[in-house]
Every structure is written in C-alpha cells, then in structure tokens.
Amino acid sequence: MTEPLSAGNPFKRVLAIAGNTFREAIRDRVLYNLVVFVLLIVACAILLGELTNGQEARTIVNIGLNALLIFGTFIAIFVGVGLVSKEIEKRTVFNIFSKPVGRGEFVTGKFLGLCLTLLVNTFVMGLGVSLALIYVNNSSLALSIWPAIFLIFFELMITTAVAIMFSSFSTPALSALLTFFVFIIGHLSSSLRDLASGLSSRMASLFLETVYFLLPNLALFSFRTEAANELVPTASMLGYAVLYSTFYCVVLLTIAIIIFSRRNFK
Amino acid sequence: MEHIVSVENLSKDYETGFWKKKKVRALDGLSLSVSEGQIFGFLGGNGAGKTTTIKLLMRLLYPTEGSASILGQPIDSVSMHRQIGYCPENPYFYDYLTPVELFDYFGRLFDLDASKRKAKTGELLTKVGLEERDWKKQLRKFSKGMLQRVGLAQSLINEPRIVFLDEPMSGLDPIGRREIRELIAELPSKGTAVFMSTHILSDAEALCDEVAILSRGKLAAAGKLHDLLAESNDQPRFEIVVAGADAAKLRISIPNATEIEQRSGDTLVIANRDSDIEGILRAARDAGGSLISINPIRRSLEDLFVAQTKTD
Structure with a gap:
C-alpha cells in the first residue's frame, strides 16, 4: 500500500499543458483576425509609403513593428489574464488538479503555451513586414529587422508573465488594467529615474527609484526606430535583453505560483 | 482489507461576505475509511458536504482542520494522483477539444505513451x-x-486503483443510467475501488458495499449497507391486510397499531412489534374480518437516509 509512487516526468506534463494552451489559442478565431489585421496594416503602410517620397521602407518598418508590438501586447494581456482565470471559471482545473499535475507545472505550462502562441504570432507578423519590404525592393531591411522583432518577442514574454502574476490574485479586468499600466510605465522607466534624480523630496525620489527597480525596464527591448534606419542591435544588447527577460519571467512566475498554490477552488 | 482512503477529523470552513467575513462550516470533523476493492457510497442531501469532501481529497480545496490520505499517501502528494481517477459533478472539459484530443491530453498528463493513449481512448469511449x-x-x-x-x-x-465519482448518474437517461451502473459495478473486479457520491439512493442500494451518510457537514451514519439496514430493521414492523372488518371498529379495539387504513374493501393494519400480531388478528376476527396477508416491512436505504438526515 505504501510503496513509493513515481511522480512521473514533470517536463512532459508542462509540455502537454503548453501544447494544449497553444491549441486553444490557435482555435480562438481572435488570433487569426489579429494576424489578418496586421497584414492589412502592412498593406496600408505600403500605400502610405507611396505618399512619403521614397520613405516606403522606413514607413513600413515603423508601422509594422509598432503594430506588431501593440497587437502582441494585446494578446499577451488579454489572453494572459484569462489563461488561469478561465480555467477556474469554466472549472476545467478540477480535472487537471485531480491528475498528477502540480500547480507550478500548470502555471508554467500555461505561460509557455502562450509564449509559443506569441512566438508564432510574432513570426507571422514579422514575415508580413519582411514580405512588404521585399515588395518595395528593400531586401536588406527585410532581414535586418529580425533582431528588433526578436527583442519584441522577449518583451511580450515579460508582459505575459506580468499578466499571469496579476491574474493569480485579482479579477481578469483588474489584471488587464494593472498589466497595461506596467506596460506603459515599463516603457517610461528611464524617464522615471531621471525624474527621481531631479526631485527635491527625498520620499518622492525614493518612491520613483523603487518603482524603477521593481517594474520591468521595457525600453531595453525597444529597437524599432533604429531598425527602421537599418541599424542592428549588438550581440551583447541582445544577450542582456534575453537574460533580463528570462530573469524577470522567472521571478514573476514564482510569485504567481506561490499565490496560485494557496488558492481554493470552490 | 486494507484502507485505501482514510479521512481523519476533516473540516472545512468557507468565508462568506466581502467586508466582514463570516465563516461557514461546510464539513465538520469527518472521519471515515474506505477499503480496497469496494464501492463506497457517499450520501447526503444538497449542501451536506459531499462535494466539499471530494474536492478536499482531490486537493482542489485545503482543509481547515484534519487530514486525509489516499493509498497511504497524503492528499497533497502529486505522485499519488497517478493512481487515482476523478469525475467531477457535471464535468467541464475544454469545449474546443474532441474526446480523442481530450484523452490524448489527459493521457500525456499521466505519462502514458502514444500507443497506450490511443488504445485506452478507443476502449473507454x-x-x-x-x-x-x-x-x-x-x-x-x-x-x-x-x-x-x-x-x-x-x-x-x-487504470486507477480508486476512482472518485461525484454524482456519476447526473444528466443520464434511464438507459444511460443502467449502462453506467453496470460499468461501475464491474470496476472492483478489475482492481478499481469506487468512491461515489450520489443523490440517487436506488443506485447506491444496488451498487454500494458500504455507505456513509452526511448531514449538514457531519457524518450521520456509516458502515456496511447490509449492517446498517439490518440494524434499522432490528424491530421489524408488519403490514397486515384483513377483509370484511371495519377500520373504525378496529381503531377502537387495537390501540397498539400505528396505522389503520381502509383500502377499497380491505383494511390495512401496521403492527409495530411481532408480539402485537396475535392481538390484531383476534380483534379482526371479532370484528367479523378474515386475514388476507401478513408481510414484514423492511426499511430501505431511503428510509434510513430520511431518518438519519432528519434527526440532525
């Protein structure tokens, strides 16, 4: 009776959950619509390019990469906050946790599943921008934008982790709002630091410094304008961004798992 | 027989209200055990605490007090869950999946290889x-x-060693109920014990070896179904039918009978003890009646259930 039971392979379970999350997202028609929508925007960019005297390629990159970030962020926020809460609301977690699945494995699997969705989504959108650039005879830019797209994906991973972390203890609507604030502040964090150093009030300065250190510095992943000017980020910048994103995601997911592990499912 | 499930003084409080939170005790000091190879019926009315208990065992809820173990392992052991099965009340699944995809997904969570997942899917469906x-x-x-x-x-x-079924007959038509009942009945012979909560007492009576009756979060009765019914039938009552005797006259002459009822020409008399039978028959003869039948009244699980849940 008390023979030791094997816990099995947790990585396989995480991958199974990630695979199912990816399948759910792909079967959700909203994702397809977004891809179509971005392709339409790229088409608009081409038309705009014709109005901007030889600046077609730059306009396409600017509109395309910004649209890619915005749509990716919307997916990360709105799908991310629903990843766990939808499973609780629809009571599908009842079946999952009665099986040999740890709550940490579940949260990690859901996160990786959405990251895979975002990877595919980002790739398809990036491909759309590249094709538009090839269409306007700028093949070199069509290739050189990919490091900037790579950075956008790592920024989206952080946004997803933030959304999951907030949704582990609050409602989807509030989680979406809070994640959106983090996204906005994260892009302004270097300005926050500048503001903190210029303030005379020690308390206000300390507060802004704390916010700067606690919230992710998403400006690190911003290379869109430079990419439009055919600049390419250095390997060290890319490496640092990847490490920063990974570290941030691990911390946020650990918090989410700790909170989620204490939840009762009535 | 070894205990496959052991529950010790398990309690669960829910907090209600937004500002001033109030505690409501849904389960109060439940202790029970389930032996290997049996079908265990977990009975109780709405809100008795059946689903709360199963959710505690499935680690969907954390207990306020007490402990429980399944297969000798604490309920929060992930590895133990490799050997148990669970079907929630009104099961919810990913509605975008097909049954084949769902089984493939769940099979992966149990680390089953592809051929086994495929074989099990076809066999079980x-x-x-x-x-x-x-x-x-x-x-x-x-x-x-x-x-x-x-x-x-x-x-x-x-292929679990124990399966927890929360209201497994819910939503099934009569034919479906019979099919599922037959399926559940054959599980112990294949090495799977069953822990089943149900409202449908006829199903419990037909299937279960042991039952526990829960009333308002507390255990009202538990044991082998046969023993519980025998215990409640310790003092059997009898139904006596006589013809040609007037019920009103019998009511006067038989003060010990609980019920005397006129039924289309015949009179029905209930005797509370077998020692009352002779007096009732004599009174019936004196009133000009003749005996039609005497039958013992056996208490059903429903009677036991009603009695146990009413006494609280």
Whole structure:
C-alpha cells in the first residue's frame, strides 16, 4: 500500500499543458483576425509609403513593428489574464488538479503555451513586414529587422508573465488594467529615474527609484526606430535583453505560483 | 482489507461576505475509511458536504482542520494522483477539444505513451457507449449525458486503483443510467475501488458495499449497507391486510397499531412489534374480518437516509 509512487516526468506534463494552451489559442478565431489585421496594416503602410517620397521602407518598418508590438501586447494581456482565470471559471482545473499535475507545472505550462502562441504570432507578423519590404525592393531591411522583432518577442514574454502574476490574485479586468499600466510605465522607466534624480523630496525620489527597480525596464527591448534606419542591435544588447527577460519571467512566475498554490477552488 | 482512503477529523470552513467575513462550516470533523476493492457510497442531501469532501481529497480545496490520505499517501502528494481517477459533478472539459484530443491530453498528463493513449481512448469511449462518429466532434456540441459519459471514461484512463465519482448518474437517461451502473459495478473486479457520491439512493442500494451518510457537514451514519439496514430493521414492523372488518371498529379495539387504513374493501393494519400480531388478528376476527396477508416491512436505504438526515 505504501510503496513509493513515481511522480512521473514533470517536463512532459508542462509540455502537454503548453501544447494544449497553444491549441486553444490557435482555435480562438481572435488570433487569426489579429494576424489578418496586421497584414492589412502592412498593406496600408505600403500605400502610405507611396505618399512619403521614397520613405516606403522606413514607413513600413515603423508601422509594422509598432503594430506588431501593440497587437502582441494585446494578446499577451488579454489572453494572459484569462489563461488561469478561465480555467477556474469554466472549472476545467478540477480535472487537471485531480491528475498528477502540480500547480507550478500548470502555471508554467500555461505561460509557455502562450509564449509559443506569441512566438508564432510574432513570426507571422514579422514575415508580413519582411514580405512588404521585399515588395518595395528593400531586401536588406527585410532581414535586418529580425533582431528588433526578436527583442519584441522577449518583451511580450515579460508582459505575459506580468499578466499571469496579476491574474493569480485579482479579477481578469483588474489584471488587464494593472498589466497595461506596467506596460506603459515599463516603457517610461528611464524617464522615471531621471525624474527621481531631479526631485527635491527625498520620499518622492525614493518612491520613483523603487518603482524603477521593481517594474520591468521595457525600453531595453525597444529597437524599432533604429531598425527602421537599418541599424542592428549588438550581440551583447541582445544577450542582456534575453537574460533580463528570462530573469524577470522567472521571478514573476514564482510569485504567481506561490499565490496560485494557496488558492481554493470552490 | 486494507484502507485505501482514510479521512481523519476533516473540516472545512468557507468565508462568506466581502467586508466582514463570516465563516461557514461546510464539513465538520469527518472521519471515515474506505477499503480496497469496494464501492463506497457517499450520501447526503444538497449542501451536506459531499462535494466539499471530494474536492478536499482531490486537493482542489485545503482543509481547515484534519487530514486525509489516499493509498497511504497524503492528499497533497502529486505522485499519488497517478493512481487515482476523478469525475467531477457535471464535468467541464475544454469545449474546443474532441474526446480523442481530450484523452490524448489527459493521457500525456499521466505519462502514458502514444500507443497506450490511443488504445485506452478507443476502449473507454466504447465502454461508456459513446458512438464512434462522436469521437471527433468538439465537446461543445455534446449533451449533458454525453459529457457525463466522457467524464466517467476519462477518470479511468490511468487504470486507477480508486476512482472518485461525484454524482456519476447526473444528466443520464434511464438507459444511460443502467449502462453506467453496470460499468461501475464491474470496476472492483478489475482492481478499481469506487468512491461515489450520489443523490440517487436506488443506485447506491444496488451498487454500494458500504455507505456513509452526511448531514449538514457531519457524518450521520456509516458502515456496511447490509449492517446498517439490518440494524434499522432490528424491530421489524408488519403490514397486515384483513377483509370484511371495519377500520373504525378496529381503531377502537387495537390501540397498539400505528396505522389503520381502509383500502377499497380491505383494511390495512401496521403492527409495530411481532408480539402485537396475535392481538390484531383476534380483534379482526371479532370484528367479523378474515386475514388476507401478513408481510414484514423492511426499511430501505431511503428510509434510513430520511431518518438519519432528519434527526440532525
């Protein structure tokens, strides 16, 4: 009776959950619509390019990469906050946790599943921008934008982790709002630091410094304008961004798992 | 026989209210055990605490007090869950999946290889009577009864040593109920014990070896169904039918009988003790009546259930 039971392979379970999350997202028609929508925007960019005297390629990159970030962020926020809460609301977690699945494995699997969705989504959108650039005879830019797209994906991973972390203890609507604030502040964090150093009030300065250190510095992943000017980020910048994103995601997911592990499912 | 489930003084409080939180005790000091190879019926009215207990055992809820173990392992052990199955009440699944995809997913969570997942999917879906043409339909198109069948089948995918079924007959038509009842009945012979909560007492009476009756979060009665019924039938009552005797006259001459009722020409008399029978027969003869029949009244599980849940 008390023979030791094997816990099995947790990585396989995480991958199974990630695979199912990816399948759910792909079967959700909203994702397809977004891809179509971005392709339409790229088409608009081409038309705009014709109005901007030889600046077609730059306009396409600017509109395309910004649209890619915005749509990716919307997916990360709105799908991310629903990843766990939808499973609780629809009571599908009842079946999952009665099986040999740890709550940490579940949260990690859901996160990786959405990251895979975002990877595919980002790739398809990036491909759309590249094709538009090839269409306007700028093949070199069509290739050189990919490091900037790579950075956008790592920024989206952080946004997803933030959304999951907030949704582990609050409602989807509030989680979406809070994640959106983090996204906005994260892009302004270097300005926050500048503001903190210029303030005379020690308390206000300390507060802004704390916010700067606690919230992710998403400006690190911003290379869109430079990419439009055919600049390419250095390997060290890319490496640092990847490490920063990974570290941030691990911390946020650990918090989410700790909170989620204490939840009762009535 | 070894205990496959042991519950010790298990309690659960829920907090209600937004500002001033109030505690409501849903389960109060429940202790019970389930032996290997049996079908255990967990009975109780609405809100008695049945689903709360099963959710505690499935680690969907954390207990306020007490402890429980399944297969000798604490309930929060992930590895123990490799050897148990669970079908929740009104099961909910990913509605964008087909039964085949759902079973493949759940099979992966149990680390089953691809060939075993495929074999188990076909075997179990056939066993619960789901037609092959429905295997590749999205679950959102399924009726409640079909989902119930899928729920029961998925709970057996890992060939569990014990399966927890929360109201397994819910949503099934009479034929479906009979099929599922037969399926549940054969599980112990295949090495799977059953812990089943139900409202349907006839199902419990037909299937269960042991039962526990829960009333308002507390254990009202527990034991072998046969023993519980025998205990409640310790002082059997009798139903006596006589012809040609007037009920009003008998009421005067038989003060010990609980019920005397005129029924289309015959009179029905209930004797509370077998020692009362002779007096009743004499009174009936004196009133000009003749005996038609005497039958012992055996208490059913329903009587026991009503008696136990009313006394609280």
